[in-house]
Amino acid sequence: MAILPSEGVSFEVDVPVVIIGAGACGLTAALAAHDAGAEVLVLERDDNPRGSTSLSAGLVPAAGTALQKAAGIEDSADLFAADLVAKTHGHTPHDMALRAAETSGPMIDWLMETHGIEFELVTGFLYPGHSRMRMHGPRSRTGADLEQALLAAVSSAGIDVMTGASVEDLIADADGRVRGLRFRRPDGQLETVGCQALVLACCGFAGDAQMVRRYIPEIADAECCGHMSNTGDAVKWGLALGAAVADMGAYQGHGSVAHPHSLPLTWAVITLGGVLFNMEGHRFSNEMRGYSEHGAEVAAQPGHVAWDVYDLRGHDAASGFYDYREIAKLGAIRKAETIEELAAATGLPAEALARAFGEIEQSARTGTPDRFGRRFTPDQLLRPPYHAVKVNGALFHTQGGLVIDRDARVLRPDGQPLPNIMAGGGAARGVSGDSNYGYLSGNGLLAATTFGRLAGLSAARLAAKA
Numbered sequence: 001m002a003i004l005p006s007e008g009v010s011f012e013v014d015v016p017v018v019i020i021g022a023g024a025c026g027l028t029a030a031l032a033a034h035d036a037g038a039e040v041l042v043l044e045r046d047d048n049p050r051g052s053t054s055l056s057a058g059l060v061p062a063a064g065t066a067l068q069k070a071a072g073i074e075d076s077a078d079l080f081a082a083d084l085v086a087k088t089h090g091h092t093p094h095d096m097a098l099r100a101a102e103t104s105g106p107m108i109d110w111l112m113e114t115h116g117i118e119f120e121l122v123t124g125f126l127y128p129g130h131s132r133m134r135m136h137g138p139r140s141r142t143g144a145d146l147e148q149a150l151l152a153a154v155s156s157a158g159i160d161v162m163t164g165a166s167v168e169d170l171i172a173d174a175d176g177r178v179r180g181l182r183f184r185r186p187d188g189q190l191e192t193v194g195c196q197a198l199v200l201a202c203c204g205f206a207g208d209a210q211m212v213r214r215y216i217p218e219i220a221d222a223e224c225c226g227h228m229s230n231t232g233d234a235v236k237w238g239l240a241l242g243a244a245v246a247d248m249g250a251y252q253g254h255g256s257v258a259h260p261h262s263l264p265l266t267w268a269v270i271t272l273g274g275v276l277f278n279m280e281g282h283r284f285s286n287e288m289r290g291y292s293e294h295g296a297e298v299a300a301q302p303g304h305v306a307w308d309v310y311d312l313r314g315h316d317a318a319s320g321f322y323d324y325r326e327i328a329k330l331g332a333i334r335k336a337e338t339i340e341e342l343a344a345a346t347g348l349p350a351e352a353l354a355r356a357f358g359e360i361e362q363s364a365r366t367g368t369p370d371r372f373g374r375r376f377t378p379d380q381l382l383r384p385p386y387h388a389v390k391v392n393g394a395l396f397h398t399q400g401g402l403v404i405d406r407d408a409r410v411l412r413p414d415g416q417p418l419p420n421i422m423a424g425g426g427a428a429r430g431v432s433g434d435s436n437y438g439y440l441s442g443n444g445l446l447a448a449t450t451f452g453r454l455a456g457l458s459a460a461r462l463a464a465k466a
Helices: 025-037 051-055 068-069 077-088 096-116 143-156 209-215 233-240 294-299 313-320 322-329 339-346 350-364 445-463
Strands: 002-005 014-020 041-043 135-137 159-160 164-172 179-185 192-199 250-257 275-277 305-308 335-336 386-398 409-411 419-423
Touching: 002 233, 014 025, 014 179, 014 445, 025 041, 025 096, 025 143, 025 192, 025 445, 041 192, 051 143, 051 322, 051 386, 051 445, 068 096, 077 096, 096 143, 096 445, 143 159, 164 192, 179 419, 192 233, 192 445, 209 386, 233 419, 250 294, 275 350, 294 386, 305 339, 313 386, 335 339, 339 350, 339 386, 419 445
Parallel strands: 002 164, 014 041, 014 192, 041 159, 192 419
Antiparallel strands: 164 179, 179 192, 250 386, 275 305, 305 386, 335 386, 409 419
């Protein structure tokens, strides 16, 4: 992963806008640049584009969409931005949170109206930290279907996507202007392509164990359920070109990944009264803090696992998710009519379970928070049949990266933009603060799609001026 000097280099082909990465960020950027009149080439390392997008639930939070209005949900960019900043305890800059929030609704409407991508608004439960129901995704609730929908839209637009093209080096002037790049084909052959603007949409560094241990050691020993091609290329190139990075300790963890099946169990079961028990039968946290911070919490428990216990309400809500249906097919869900049966099914101590259930009931009856600060209402008390899934804590993707401005241009430490490089998604600093606690549900795809679209528009403008 080098920066090669441009002097004396001639390129085999020139394309105004080149995008590295064919996940949600890169494909959204490609559609935006194309709509703005630019010729675009997308280079993707994998033979079949998947990335972090395909591993997600495919849900994009957005405010003020046509779908929200049709459902009678009043939302606003200001409210959404406030939720984003509050989740990070004020760490995320308000202007960047507002930029993501105010462009999110128009972005969803544009993908639906202009490119025929189908979204549904998720209703029935509210994700922790969100003041409104604003999750938009495919009916299947799978990122794989969102990825395929974006690929279909890109294909319909006539945009070239070259797969099996692993970008090795950028070719740049001394002032940081990228003139092109060199990529390797599966047979080992190296090819070059020149460009006037470059979009880095190759996600973060969850697949680089050394970078994870350097920047986020707390999660370094947990399972990585992210895309292993996320090897920090954008950050490495950016640093070599003199770019600034920020919030490198930010990441999306997940404290509810079915073990050993490596499939995420939706946090919807928690929002509907579910709780986590470690192998000693003890609760160990306020589960409503969110699933990201629980990645490290669960990984720190005895055996690095826990049991997610919920009831039929959680089961019914989760059944709309593809991953949950797969978890059920694999026989990972245990059911029980009594606490004693639950203990037998999970191997957890019955006395400890009974004591924990009693504490929850006491909290609900008195209206006071429990010892972890979680509040339960009487209608949130779990009722038989109980459901339980063994889970572990995992790292999904990183949220720190290259510092960008409101138009997704990559910045130097002095705040000045590099001449012609844009970034979004996991390649760029997101809106999730500086640690795991700042990840608001959907932040990964929010940063991918909103800043991806802005990156594509900026790239088209710069290419037109070149």
